[in-house]
Amino acid sequence: MLEYSEPVSRLIDEFKRLPGIGHKSAQRLAFHVLRLPEERVEDFVSALREVKQKIVFCTVCNNLTDIDPCTFCSSPTRDRSLVCVVEEPYNLVAVEKTRSYKGLYHILHGSLSPIRGVGPDELMLANLFPRLSAENNDGVEVTEVIVATNPTTEGEATANYVARLIKPLGVKVTRIAMGMPVGSDLEFVDEVTMDKALANRHEI
Amino acid sequence: MLEYSEPVSRLIDEFKRLPGIGHKSAQRLAFHVLRLPEERVEDFVSALREVKQKIVFCTVCNNLTDIDPCTFCSSPTRDRSLVCVVEEPYNLVAVEKTRSYKGLYHILHGSLSPIRGVGPDELMLANLFPRLSAENNDGVEVTEVIVATNPTTEGEATANYVARLIKPLGVKVTRIAMGMPVGSDLEFVDEVTMDKALANRHEI
Numbered sequence: 098m099l100e101y102s103e104p105v106s107r108l109i110d111e112f113k114r115l116p117g118i119g120h121k122s123a124q125r126l127a128f129h130v131l132r133l134p135e136e137r138v139e140d141f142v143s144a145l146r147e148v149k150q151k152i153v154f155c156t157v158c159n160n161l162t163d164i165d166p167c168t169f170c171s172s173p174t175r176d177r178s179l180v181c182v183v184e185e186p187y188n189l190v191a192v193e194k195t196r197s198y199k200g201l202y203h204i205l206h207g208s209l210s211p212i213r214g215v216g217p218d219e220l221m222l223a224n225l226f227p228r229l230s231a232e233n234n235d236g237v238e239v240t241e242v243i244v245a246t247n248p249t250t251e252g253e254a255t256a257n258y259v260a261r262l263i264k265p266l267g268v269k270v271t272r273i274a275m276g277m278p279v280g281s282d283l284e285f286v287d288e289v290t291m292d293k294a295l296a297n298r299h300e301i
Numbered sequence: 302m303l304e305y306s307e308p309v310s311r312l313i314d315e316f317k318r319l320p321g322i323g324h325k326s327a328q329r330l331a332f333h334v335l336r337l338p339e340e341r342v343e344d345f346v347s348a349l350r351e352v353k354q355k356i357v358f359c360t361v362c363n364n365l366t367d368i369d370p371c372t373f374c375s376s377p378t379r380d381r382s383l384v385c386v387v388e389e390p391y392n393l394v395a396v397e398k399t400r401s402y403k404g405l406y407h408i409l410h411g412s413l414s415p416i417r418g419v420g421p422d423e424l425m426l427a428n429l430f431p432r433l434s435a436e437n438n439d440g441v442e443v444t445e446v447i448v449a450t451n452p453t454t455e456g457e458a459t460a461n462y463v464a465r466l467i468k469p470l471g472v473k474v475t476r477i478a479m480g481m482p483v484g485s486d487l488e489f490v491d492e493v494t495m496d497k498a499l500a501n502r503h504e505i
Contacts (some may be wrong), residue, residue: 102355105356108351114345116333117326128391129320131352132410133353142349142366143310143352145315145334149335150329152308152309161309185332187332
Protein backbone atom coordinates (compact mmCIF):
# COMPACT_ATOMS: atom_id res chain seq x y z
CA MET A 98 0.00 0.00 0.00
CA LEU A 99 1.25 3.45 -0.91
CA GLU A 100 1.77 5.25 2.39
CA TYR A 101 1.31 8.79 1.13
CA SER A 102 -1.16 10.12 -1.38
CA GLU A 103 0.35 11.32 -4.66
CA PRO A 104 0.37 15.10 -3.94
CA VAL A 105 2.13 14.53 -0.61
CA SER A 106 4.74 12.20 -2.18
CA ARG A 107 5.32 14.76 -4.90
CA LEU A 108 5.94 17.57 -2.40
CA ILE A 109 8.29 15.32 -0.41
CA ASP A 110 10.21 14.62 -3.63
CA GLU A 111 10.43 18.35 -4.38
CA PHE A 112 11.85 19.08 -0.91
CA LYS A 113 14.33 16.19 -1.32
CA ARG A 114 15.76 17.85 -4.41
CA LEU A 115 16.91 20.79 -2.30
CA PRO A 116 20.51 20.61 -1.10
CA GLY A 117 21.02 19.12 2.38
CA ILE A 118 17.42 17.88 2.69
CA GLY A 119 17.17 14.11 3.16
CA HIS A 120 14.08 11.94 3.09
CA LYS A 121 13.12 12.43 6.74
CA SER A 122 13.54 16.22 6.64
CA ALA A 123 11.58 16.35 3.40
CA GLN A 124 8.72 14.43 5.06
CA ARG A 125 8.75 16.78 8.02
CA LEU A 126 8.75 19.85 5.77
CA ALA A 127 5.95 18.52 3.60
CA PHE A 128 3.78 17.85 6.64
CA HIS A 129 4.61 21.29 7.95
CA VAL A 130 3.36 22.78 4.68
CA LEU A 131 0.20 20.70 4.95
CA ARG A 132 -0.57 22.35 8.27
CA LEU A 133 0.19 25.90 7.16
CA PRO A 134 -2.67 28.24 6.37
CA GLU A 135 -3.14 28.69 2.62
CA GLU A 136 -2.02 32.36 2.73
CA ARG A 137 1.33 31.35 4.21
CA VAL A 138 1.89 28.84 1.39
CA GLU A 139 1.04 31.57 -1.12
CA ASP A 140 3.59 33.90 0.55
CA PHE A 141 6.20 31.17 0.09
CA VAL A 142 5.15 30.59 -3.52
CA SER A 143 5.37 34.27 -4.37
CA ALA A 144 8.81 34.58 -2.70
CA LEU A 145 10.03 31.64 -4.78
CA ARG A 146 8.71 33.14 -7.99
CA GLU A 147 9.86 36.66 -7.25
CA VAL A 148 13.52 35.73 -6.97
CA LYS A 149 13.34 34.05 -10.36
CA GLN A 150 11.64 37.07 -11.93
CA LYS A 151 13.59 39.91 -10.33
CA ILE A 152 17.07 38.64 -9.53
CA VAL A 153 19.85 38.79 -12.11
CA PHE A 154 23.64 38.49 -12.05
CA CYS A 155 25.45 41.82 -11.68
CA THR A 156 27.29 42.18 -15.01
CA VAL A 157 30.32 43.62 -13.19
CA CYS A 158 30.85 41.33 -10.17
CA ASN A 159 28.34 38.44 -10.68
CA ASN A 160 26.55 39.20 -7.42
CA LEU A 161 22.87 38.30 -7.39
CA THR A 162 20.94 41.54 -7.48
CA ASP A 163 17.68 43.21 -8.45
CA ILE A 164 19.51 46.22 -9.93
CA ASP A 165 22.43 45.94 -12.37
CA PRO A 166 25.16 46.94 -11.56
CA CYS A 167 24.60 45.84 -7.96
CA THR A 168 24.65 48.20 -4.95
CA PHE A 169 28.32 47.38 -4.26
CA CYS A 170 29.53 48.05 -7.79
CA SER A 171 27.54 51.29 -8.11
CA SER A 172 28.33 52.59 -4.61
CA PRO A 173 30.36 55.85 -4.61
CA THR A 174 31.71 55.11 -1.08
CA ARG A 175 33.41 51.75 -1.73
CA ASP A 176 37.15 51.58 -2.40
CA ARG A 177 37.35 50.70 -6.10
CA SER A 178 41.05 49.82 -5.93
CA LEU A 179 40.32 46.59 -4.00
CA VAL A 180 38.49 43.51 -5.31
CA CYS A 181 37.70 40.59 -3.03
CA VAL A 182 37.08 37.30 -4.86
CA VAL A 183 34.64 34.90 -3.17
CA GLU A 184 33.05 31.61 -4.17
CA GLU A 185 29.41 32.29 -3.35
CA PRO A 186 27.14 35.29 -2.74
CA TYR A 187 26.72 34.25 0.92
CA ASN A 188 30.52 34.31 1.33
CA LEU A 189 30.33 38.01 0.48
CA VAL A 190 28.01 38.43 3.46
CA ALA A 191 30.62 36.86 5.76
CA VAL A 192 33.18 39.43 4.59
CA GLU A 193 30.69 42.33 4.87
CA LYS A 194 29.88 41.35 8.45
CA THR A 195 33.41 42.29 9.53
CA ARG A 196 32.53 45.92 8.63
CA SER A 197 36.25 46.38 7.97
CA TYR A 198 36.32 45.66 4.23
CA LYS A 199 35.22 48.56 2.04
CA GLY A 200 36.33 47.40 -1.40
CA LEU A 201 34.44 45.70 -4.23
CA TYR A 202 33.70 42.01 -4.80
CA HIS A 203 33.86 39.40 -7.51
CA ILE A 204 31.77 36.26 -7.16
CA LEU A 205 32.91 33.08 -8.91
CA HIS A 206 29.76 31.05 -8.20
CA GLY A 207 31.77 27.96 -7.43
CA SER A 208 35.27 26.61 -6.95
CA LEU A 209 37.44 24.31 -9.06
CA SER A 210 36.46 20.73 -8.34
CA PRO A 211 37.40 18.08 -10.88
CA ILE A 212 35.50 15.52 -8.81
CA ARG A 213 32.24 17.46 -9.22
CA GLY A 214 33.05 18.32 -12.82
CA VAL A 215 33.70 22.01 -12.15
CA GLY A 216 36.56 23.26 -14.31
CA PRO A 217 37.78 26.81 -15.03
CA ASP A 218 35.04 27.32 -17.65
CA GLU A 219 32.31 26.79 -15.05
CA LEU A 220 33.61 29.64 -12.86
CA MET A 221 32.35 33.17 -13.55
CA LEU A 222 35.87 34.50 -13.80
CA ALA A 223 36.19 35.93 -17.35
CA ASN A 224 34.65 39.29 -16.41
CA LEU A 225 37.17 39.82 -13.57
CA PHE A 226 40.11 40.71 -15.87
CA PRO A 227 38.60 43.73 -17.70
CA ARG A 228 37.59 45.19 -14.31
CA LEU A 229 41.21 45.47 -13.21
CA SER A 230 42.16 48.32 -15.54
CA ALA A 231 41.23 51.94 -14.73
CA GLU A 232 39.18 52.56 -17.89
CA ASN A 233 36.67 49.88 -16.92
CA ASN A 234 36.59 50.81 -13.22
CA ASP A 235 35.46 54.47 -13.05
CA GLY A 236 39.06 55.62 -13.63
CA VAL A 237 40.44 53.75 -10.62
CA GLU A 238 43.20 51.17 -11.13
CA VAL A 239 42.70 47.97 -9.09
CA THR A 240 45.83 47.57 -6.93
CA GLU A 241 45.00 44.40 -5.03
CA VAL A 242 42.86 41.32 -5.54
CA ILE A 243 42.11 39.54 -2.24
CA VAL A 244 41.24 35.89 -2.86
CA ALA A 245 38.78 34.86 -0.15
CA THR A 246 37.77 31.46 -1.48
CA ASN A 247 37.23 28.79 1.18
CA PRO A 248 40.20 27.24 3.03
CA THR A 249 39.47 23.87 1.41
CA THR A 250 41.25 21.87 -1.30
CA GLU A 251 38.85 23.30 -3.90
CA GLY A 252 39.14 26.84 -2.56
CA GLU A 253 42.95 26.65 -2.48
CA ALA A 254 43.12 25.29 -6.03
CA THR A 255 40.81 28.09 -7.16
CA ALA A 256 42.91 30.71 -5.35
CA ASN A 257 46.08 29.46 -7.01
CA TYR A 258 44.40 29.40 -10.41
CA VAL A 259 43.09 32.96 -10.03
CA ALA A 260 46.49 34.18 -8.80
CA ARG A 261 48.29 32.58 -11.75
CA LEU A 262 46.05 34.48 -14.19
CA ILE A 263 46.13 37.85 -12.43
CA LYS A 264 49.78 38.18 -11.44
CA PRO A 265 51.01 38.58 -15.06
CA LEU A 266 48.72 41.63 -15.28
CA GLY A 267 50.85 43.32 -12.61
CA VAL A 268 48.15 43.36 -9.93
CA LYS A 269 48.97 42.25 -6.37
CA VAL A 270 47.08 39.07 -5.39
CA THR A 271 46.65 38.20 -1.70
CA ARG A 272 45.05 35.25 0.09
CA ILE A 273 43.13 35.44 3.38
CA ALA A 274 45.06 34.02 6.38
CA MET A 275 44.51 30.53 7.70
CA GLY A 276 45.09 29.66 11.36
CA MET A 277 43.33 29.12 14.67
CA PRO A 278 39.76 30.46 14.72
CA VAL A 279 39.37 33.24 17.31
CA GLY A 280 37.85 31.89 20.55
CA SER A 281 38.80 28.28 19.77
CA ASP A 282 40.93 25.94 21.86
CA LEU A 283 44.21 24.22 20.92
CA GLU A 284 42.84 21.05 22.43
CA PHE A 285 40.23 20.69 19.70
CA VAL A 286 41.93 22.13 16.64
CA ASP A 287 42.74 19.77 13.75
CA GLU A 288 46.37 19.20 12.77
CA VAL A 289 46.14 20.91 9.38
CA THR A 290 44.83 24.13 10.94
CA MET A 291 47.42 23.92 13.72
CA ASP A 292 50.12 23.46 11.10
CA LYS A 293 48.90 26.58 9.23
CA ALA A 294 48.73 28.51 12.50
CA LEU A 295 52.36 27.61 13.24
CA ALA A 296 53.59 28.31 9.71
CA ASN A 297 51.81 31.69 9.61
CA ARG A 298 53.08 32.81 13.05
CA HIS A 299 54.15 36.44 13.38
CA GLU A 300 56.20 38.38 15.87
CA ILE A 301 54.37 40.13 18.70
CA MET B 302 24.60 48.31 3.44
CA LEU B 303 21.93 45.67 2.93
CA GLU B 304 23.75 42.52 1.83
CA TYR B 305 20.90 40.90 -0.09
CA SER B 306 18.35 42.47 -2.36
CA GLU B 307 14.78 42.44 -1.03
CA PRO B 308 13.44 39.43 -3.01
CA VAL B 309 16.40 37.28 -1.88
CA SER B 310 15.98 38.34 1.78
CA ARG B 311 12.31 37.57 1.56
CA LEU B 312 12.92 34.06 0.22
CA ILE B 313 15.54 33.44 2.93
CA ASP B 314 12.95 34.51 5.53
CA GLU B 315 10.39 32.15 4.04
CA PHE B 316 12.82 29.21 4.21
CA LYS B 317 13.72 30.15 7.81
CA ARG B 318 10.09 29.77 8.83
CA LEU B 319 10.24 26.06 7.95
CA PRO B 320 10.99 23.74 10.87
CA GLY B 321 14.66 22.81 11.35
CA ILE B 322 15.93 25.40 8.84
CA GLY B 323 18.29 27.95 10.37
CA HIS B 324 19.66 31.11 8.82
CA LYS B 325 22.60 29.47 7.05
CA SER B 326 20.53 26.64 5.59
CA ALA B 327 17.91 29.16 4.48
CA GLN B 328 20.60 31.17 2.67
CA ARG B 329 21.90 28.07 0.97
CA LEU B 330 18.42 26.98 -0.09
CA ALA B 331 17.54 30.44 -1.41
CA PHE B 332 20.70 30.55 -3.52
CA HIS B 333 19.96 27.06 -4.75
CA VAL B 334 16.53 28.25 -5.90
CA LEU B 335 18.16 31.24 -7.62
CA ARG B 336 20.20 28.86 -9.73
CA LEU B 337 17.36 26.50 -10.60
CA PRO B 338 15.77 26.73 -14.04
CA GLU B 339 12.41 28.48 -13.93
CA GLU B 340 10.49 25.26 -14.79
CA ARG B 341 11.93 23.53 -11.73
CA VAL B 342 10.76 26.36 -9.49
CA GLU B 343 7.31 26.10 -11.06
CA ASP B 344 7.27 22.34 -10.34
CA PHE B 345 8.01 23.13 -6.71
CA VAL B 346 5.36 25.85 -6.61
CA SER B 347 2.71 23.55 -8.06
CA ALA B 348 3.63 20.75 -5.61
CA LEU B 349 3.23 23.21 -2.72
CA ARG B 350 -0.14 24.41 -3.96
CA GLU B 351 -1.42 20.98 -4.84
CA VAL B 352 -1.09 19.60 -1.31
CA LYS B 353 -3.08 22.56 0.01
CA GLN B 354 -5.79 22.08 -2.62
CA LYS B 355 -6.11 18.30 -2.63
CA ILE B 356 -5.12 17.03 0.80
CA VAL B 357 -7.68 16.81 3.62
CA PHE B 358 -7.84 15.05 6.98
CA CYS B 359 -9.47 11.62 6.83
CA THR B 360 -12.67 12.09 8.87
CA VAL B 361 -12.22 8.62 10.40
CA CYS B 362 -8.52 8.43 11.36
CA ASN B 363 -7.16 12.01 10.75
CA ASN B 364 -4.62 10.75 8.21
CA LEU B 365 -3.74 13.26 5.49
CA THR B 366 -5.31 12.00 2.31
CA ASP B 367 -6.65 13.00 -1.10
CA ILE B 368 -9.67 10.70 -0.70
CA ASP B 369 -11.90 10.64 2.39
CA PRO B 370 -12.04 8.13 4.08
CA CYS B 371 -8.36 7.38 3.42
CA THR B 372 -7.07 4.23 1.72
CA PHE B 373 -6.44 2.56 5.11
CA CYS B 374 -9.91 3.24 6.51
CA SER B 375 -11.65 2.16 3.31
CA SER B 376 -9.49 -0.91 2.65
CA PRO B 377 -11.40 -4.23 2.80
CA THR B 378 -8.20 -6.16 3.61
CA ARG B 379 -7.16 -4.36 6.80
CA ASP B 380 -8.03 -5.82 10.20
CA ARG B 381 -10.71 -3.45 11.51
CA SER B 382 -10.51 -4.82 15.07
CA LEU B 383 -7.12 -3.17 15.66
CA VAL B 384 -6.40 0.56 15.85
CA CYS B 385 -2.85 1.86 16.16
CA VAL B 386 -2.60 5.39 17.61
CA VAL B 387 0.36 7.46 16.38
CA GLU B 388 1.42 11.07 16.81
CA GLU B 389 2.13 12.08 13.22
CA PRO B 390 1.32 10.83 9.71
CA TYR B 391 4.99 9.96 9.14
CA ASN B 392 4.90 7.75 12.26
CA LEU B 393 2.25 5.69 10.47
CA VAL B 394 4.80 5.10 7.70
CA ALA B 395 7.28 3.71 10.24
CA VAL B 396 4.67 1.17 11.40
CA GLU B 397 3.65 0.30 7.82
CA LYS B 398 7.27 -0.40 6.89
CA THR B 399 7.31 -3.40 9.24
CA ARG B 400 4.73 -5.03 6.90
CA SER B 401 3.52 -6.95 9.96
CA TYR B 402 0.74 -4.61 11.09
CA LYS B 403 -2.50 -4.95 9.16
CA GLY B 404 -4.91 -2.99 11.36
CA LEU B 405 -6.20 0.58 11.13
CA TYR B 406 -4.67 3.82 12.41
CA HIS B 407 -5.59 6.91 14.36
CA ILE B 408 -3.41 10.00 14.04
CA LEU B 409 -3.36 12.50 16.90
CA HIS B 410 -1.34 15.18 15.07
CA GLY B 411 0.73 15.91 18.14
CA SER B 412 1.47 14.81 21.69
CA LEU B 413 0.68 16.33 25.07
CA SER B 414 3.28 18.96 25.83
CA PRO B 415 2.43 21.61 28.43
CA ILE B 416 5.74 23.32 27.64
CA ARG B 417 4.71 23.87 24.01
CA GLY B 418 1.12 24.66 24.99
CA VAL B 419 -0.31 21.41 23.61
CA GLY B 420 -3.11 20.15 25.86
CA PRO B 421 -5.72 17.42 25.30
CA ASP B 422 -7.90 19.78 23.24
CA GLU B 423 -5.13 20.26 20.66
CA LEU B 424 -4.94 16.51 19.94
CA MET B 425 -7.24 15.04 17.28
CA LEU B 426 -8.54 12.45 19.68
CA ALA B 427 -12.30 13.05 19.94
CA ASN B 428 -13.13 11.02 16.80
CA LEU B 429 -11.29 7.95 18.15
CA PHE B 430 -14.01 6.98 20.65
CA PRO B 431 -16.98 6.58 18.27
CA ARG B 432 -14.77 4.36 16.03
CA LEU B 433 -14.40 1.74 18.75
CA SER B 434 -17.96 0.43 18.62
CA ALA B 435 -19.07 -2.01 15.90
CA GLU B 436 -21.86 0.21 14.46
CA ASN B 437 -19.35 2.87 13.47
CA ASN B 438 -16.72 0.41 12.21
CA ASP B 439 -18.37 -1.64 9.43
CA GLY B 440 -19.85 -4.01 12.03
CA VAL B 441 -16.48 -4.92 13.56
CA GLU B 442 -15.85 -4.27 17.25
CA VAL B 443 -12.39 -2.81 18.00
CA THR B 444 -10.72 -5.21 20.44
CA GLU B 445 -7.35 -3.54 20.90
CA VAL B 446 -5.92 -0.04 20.68
CA ILE B 447 -2.11 -0.07 20.28
CA VAL B 448 -0.61 3.22 21.44
CA ALA B 449 2.49 3.85 19.30
CA THR B 450 3.25 7.40 20.39
CA ASN B 451 6.97 8.20 20.69
CA PRO B 452 9.01 6.80 23.63
CA THR B 453 9.50 10.35 24.96
CA THR B 454 8.09 12.18 27.98
CA GLU B 455 5.39 13.73 25.77
CA GLY B 456 4.64 10.45 24.01
CA GLU B 457 4.38 8.58 27.31
CA ALA B 458 2.08 11.22 28.83
CA THR B 459 -0.09 11.03 25.72
CA ALA B 460 -0.17 7.21 25.85
CA ASN B 461 -1.27 7.29 29.50
CA TYR B 462 -3.91 9.90 28.76
CA VAL B 463 -5.33 7.91 25.83
CA ALA B 464 -5.31 4.69 27.89
CA ARG B 465 -7.15 6.36 30.78
CA LEU B 466 -9.96 7.41 28.44
CA ILE B 467 -10.26 4.15 26.50
CA LYS B 468 -10.00 1.53 29.27
CA PRO B 469 -13.40 2.42 30.82
CA LEU B 470 -14.95 1.60 27.42
CA GLY B 471 -13.82 -2.02 27.89
CA VAL B 472 -11.28 -1.99 25.05
CA LYS B 473 -7.77 -3.40 25.59
CA VAL B 474 -5.07 -0.72 25.35
CA THR B 475 -1.46 -1.74 24.68
CA ARG B 476 1.78 0.22 24.42
CA ILE B 477 4.67 -0.57 22.04
CA ALA B 478 7.73 -2.09 23.79
CA MET B 479 10.76 -0.06 24.78
CA GLY B 480 14.23 -1.61 24.95
CA MET B 481 17.49 -1.97 23.07
CA PRO B 482 17.23 -1.08 19.37
CA VAL B 483 18.00 -4.10 17.17
CA GLY B 484 21.59 -4.00 15.91
CA SER B 485 22.74 -1.61 18.64
CA ASP B 486 25.51 -2.12 21.19
CA LEU B 487 25.25 -2.18 24.99
CA GLU B 488 28.35 0.00 25.09
CA PHE B 489 26.52 2.96 23.58
CA VAL B 490 22.98 2.60 24.92
CA ASP B 491 21.70 5.27 27.32
CA GLU B 492 20.78 4.29 30.87
CA VAL B 493 17.05 4.92 30.51
CA THR B 494 16.81 2.59 27.51
CA MET B 495 19.00 -0.01 29.28
CA ASP B 496 16.71 0.22 32.31
CA LYS B 497 13.65 -0.38 30.11
CA ALA B 498 15.40 -3.28 28.38
CA LEU B 499 16.09 -4.89 31.74
CA ALA B 500 12.63 -4.25 33.14
CA ASN B 501 10.96 -5.65 30.00
CA ARG B 502 13.14 -8.80 29.86
CA HIS B 503 11.41 -12.03 28.90
CA GLU B 504 12.27 -15.71 29.20
CA ILE B 505 13.95 -17.37 26.23
